[in-house]
Amino acid sequence: MARAHSPRRLWLTTIAAWTVALIIFFPVLWMILTSFKTEASAVAMPPEFLGADWTLENYVEVWGRSDYPRFFWNSVVIAVGSTLLGLLIAIPAAWSMAFVPGKRTKDLLMWMLSTKMMPAVAVMVPIYLLFLQFGLLDTRIGLVLVLMLMNLPIIIWMLYTYFKEIPGEILEAARMDGASLWNEIVYVLTPMAIPGIASTMLLNIILAWNEAFWTITLTTTKAAPLSAFIASFSAPQGLFYAKLSAASAMAIMPILILGWFSQKQLVRGLTFGAVK
Amino acid sequence: MGKIQLRQVRKSFGDVHVIPGLDLDIEDGEFVVFVGPSGCGKSTLLRLIAGLEDTTSGVIEIDGKDATHLPPAKRGLAMVFQSYALYPHMTVRKNIAFPLKMAGMDQAEQDKRVERAAKVLNLSSYLDRRPGQLSGGQRQRVAIGRAIVREPAAFLFDEPLSNLDAALRVGMRQEISELHQSLKTTMVYVTHDQVEAMTMADKIVVLNAGNIEQVGSPLTLYHNPKNIFVAGFIGSPKMNLIEGAEAAKHNAHTIGIRPEHITVGDGPWEGVVGLSEHLGSDSFIKVDVPGLGIINVRGAGELNVHHGDRIRLAPAGKIHRFDDKGLAL
Numbered sequence: 001m002a003r004a005h006s007p008r009r010l011w012l013t014t015i016a017a018w019t020v021a022l023i024i025f026f027p028v029l030w031m032i033l034t035s036f037k038t039e040a041s042a043v044a045m046p047p048e049f050l051g052a053d054w055t056l057e058n059y060v061e062v063w064g065r066s067d068y069p070r071f072f073w074n075s076v077v078i079a080v081g082s083t084l085l086g087l088l089i090a091i092p093a094a095w096s097m098a099f100v101p102g103k104r105t106k107d108l109l110m111w112m113l114s115t116k117m118m119p120a121v122a123v124m125v126p127i128y129l130l131f132l133q134f135g136l137l138d139t140r141i142g143l144v145l146v147l148m149l150m151n152l153p154i155i156i157w158m159l160y161t162y163f164k165e166i167p168g169e170i171l172e173a174a175r176m177d178g179a180s181l182w183n184e185i186v187y188v189l190t191p192m193a194i195p196g197i198a199s200t201m202l203l204n205i206i207l208a209w210n211e212a213f214w215t216i217t218l219t220t221t222k223a224a225p226l227s228a229f230i231a232s233f234s235a236p237q238g239l240f241y242a243k244l245s246a247a248s249a250m251a252i253m254p255i256l257i258l259g260w261f262s263q264k265q266l267v268r269g270l271t272f273g274a275v276k
Numbered sequence: 277m278g279k280i281q282l283r284q285v286r287k288s289f290g291d292v293h294v295i296p297g298l299d300l301d302i303e304d305g306e307f308v309v310f311v312g313p314s315g316c317g318k319s320t321l322l323r324l325i326a327g328l329e330d331t332t333s334g335v336i337e338i339d340g341k342d343a344t345h346l347p348p349a350k351r352g353l354a355m356v357f358q359s360y361a362l363y364p365h366m367t368v369r370k371n372i373a374f375p376l377k378m379a380g381m382d383q384a385e386q387d388k389r390v391e392r393a394a395k396v397l398n399l400s401s402y403l404d405r406r407p408g409q410l411s412g413g414q415r416q417r418v419a420i421g422r423a424i425v426r427e428p429a430a431f432l433f434d435e436p437l438s439n440l441d442a443a444l445r446v447g448m449r450q451e452i453s454e455l456h457q458s459l460k461t462t463m464v465y466v467t468h469d470q471v472e473a474m475t476m477a478d479k480i481v482v483l484n485a486g487n488i489e490q491v492g493s494p495l496t497l498y499h500n501p502k503n504i505f506v507a508g509f510i511g512s513p514k515m516n517l518i519e520g521a522e523a524a525k526h527n528a529h530t531i532g533i534r535p536e537h538i539t540v541g542d543g544p545w546e547g548v549v550g551l552s553e554h555l556g557s558d559s560f561i562k563v564d565v566p567g568l569g570i571i572n573v574r575g576a577g578e579l580n581v582h583h584g585d586r587i588r589l590a591p592a593g594k595i596h597r598f599d600d601k602g603l604a605l
Contacts, residue, residue, distance in 0.1 A: 172328050173361035177422065178349035178378035187374075191365045 035245035042242040058246035075225035079208040082147035094159035112153040162196030226251035278430035278462030285334035295486040311473040312483035354423035355432040362407040369403040372421040393421040430462035504602040513572040528597035535574035543590025
């Protein structure tokens, strides 16, 4: 039965929703505002809001001082590359877990998830040494690999959940129709799971785009993505909040736009299977 | 060709022996129906033939060749599933053409075969629709279309009509029977509905707990059931099974009398009418006869009896006799 919505209740929930949204969005909003202030105005106490000196100078300086397009391109390659590589591995893995589960499949899934509970810093030294050994430091391929590995459990988990929703009889029908395992995955499973695969892809691009620990640790200049670009504005001489904010705004803008346009897909993906 | 032979086929899931060891011959061109109660192993048996399940032991031969370990696609069989199992993202045309595409057939031949199947199944005007835009009956026809384009050695049907409503079921039943007559291809059909089994089959295989209870033509099973299980399973309403003194009069442990072989009017048994169903063409009544229990009676046309009436009944047809092990005498 649908619950009756009184006008008062509607007002209250609307106000509550806007308040929560504002609280969540406030740091981003403040960052964007700060990016248009002068350095003096940015650190003024009490914080200046309407009376601040507004300027575009920070953007001009940040753009002039660094090679933004290169950082941006590195971010694109690393985020998209690690996600695509992850999908390539995760689709067959999730297929086998969903459709031909073994006795230990559930344990395996739990174990994979548990690796996400481990702090990244715990494996920093071995990974750094491995990278050093294989000449992967400050390379895009190195970052693609490490971010793919970090996000693989999430990709597999998400795909596993989507695949579980696909009736096994359809795959059996494909097998009866003469499809090899490869054809079954390419012609039947993947197209049916496209909404799920798309939202998994989006989420992982966002995760990889925003990843800062490994990107900052394992890069210096050549392969540094936008997260390292932001970090480069926290100089030892002190923090230049306005410039840092401008750099941050420039770094998050592409992914914010992507997220905005794909929000329907993302929400559908994240709640998929939650409600029958 | 579509001769299928099962030799001591067994299937176990862990400690559960679903099919404890079974032999069966399905001749080329036959319409064979596996029938039995839920969980009797009929679907598992079909899946073993299809290759969707591995046998625990035993041999499955298709056209004289050992197919026990062949993958489903290599057995030359086509299957129609209970849920239709259509590919939702493909049009009807692509659904039907899928097995041909997988076989690497050239496009012109694919189109020709799809058009021909669509014509046979009255699907020509739906070829560019997706399964979601079709009714249940149309979806089932697409599933059948996908099976016939391959020109398989045999068709396997896994309860294909159980998701359809009653009226559509009767129509599709006839369509499948007609299809069998025109294609003359072996068909193996699983159902729990004995009316489907009786009306469609050349040969019925009655299964119970993974064992074959009896194999025979529908009328053989109806007239000469080998045991109480088959006697009770085939025929609707169920055969009346009577034990005790009444059975002893016929030198049997149990006697069985079909509801249509009992007349109302005069007779040795007297009882009170419980439920009475009047369908116009037939009347079904349940009569509580002291000493015998509830007796099902089926009368042609209108039987003028109603709930609470006291009536007399007489057996008027074949009396089936069974020994204490339930086997026919």
